[in-house]
Amino acid sequence: MERSRRRDQSRQRVEAVALDLFTRRGFSEVTVEQVCAEAGIATATFYRYFSSKEDVFFGYESLFLDEISRCVERVDISTSPSEQVSRFVEGFAAFLETQRESLARRDGMVRSVPALWARTMANQRHWELTVATSLAARRGHEEPDEDDELDASLCLVLLRGALRAWRASPSEPLAHAAALVTVRLRNRMCEG
Template identity: 35%
Template structure:
């Protein structure tokens, strides 16, 4: 029988967010997070390498979901339709977490080190998406372009959604596809 309940990681995440919001990210320690979660610092470090990683814990589920969606995407007649389907799955999985994601976004915006970690994570995601697209049959250069465009579409929609909680994230993603296509045909000024 495990010493700690199975929800330890989730309790640590919730405790961390509560403390980050109440005290500020920089003023919160791992010991405080562990104490709030009813566990120890040692247990914290079994789940996370540092307190920064708590803010990126969703990567463990979202990135594999995205990659699997690419690999299993069905019925798409072109790359745009396939990416719309895949990004829609990601949007749906995030839609129920608006408040937490908005808190995370504010914390990252307020802390330069967290911004750097986010950029590193984004680069990893983009590379993983390009790899999945390449496994699906796209040339490496094309896969990298699709990953970059998909990333731009999704992050733009995500930031708009975080500022407007009464909108639908999937709808915001869908709205961006024709806008990207249109932007590629604009005349040069």
């Protein structure tokens, strides 16, 4: 137990050092060796935790997947599908708010480095599948059906919209931006 905790702390420290270097120098300008030197670790130690520089950048992936599952678990399945989507988006946006500094630091790099953008899009597709699978299970389906997949897609669309709104107004709480984007989408869907 203690060994696992120390390993997690070391991994988080390397990730924090790497993110700081990426922020100051630019992702493409930083090498694994520079991360190791700054973190005071051997290259072999780095590769025990991460398989590449990109992996350290995306070190948050498992945390996000765990939170996605928790958010789906908190959704009241007895409500309408649109309410379920709204509750998921609000819950995940509240979680993202706790990651605000890290998100802000990563955001510019993702948008300017094609490899990071491509992996981000792949991650979001994986998150969408996770939402669909989790919703299906909560709704009593063995596999996601078209409605589960559509609702999962809506969740991700709304989160992307909230992140765009947050980028434009960084002082705005992300959960508030998510609620506004949800209302805007509902209004657009009802236009005649």
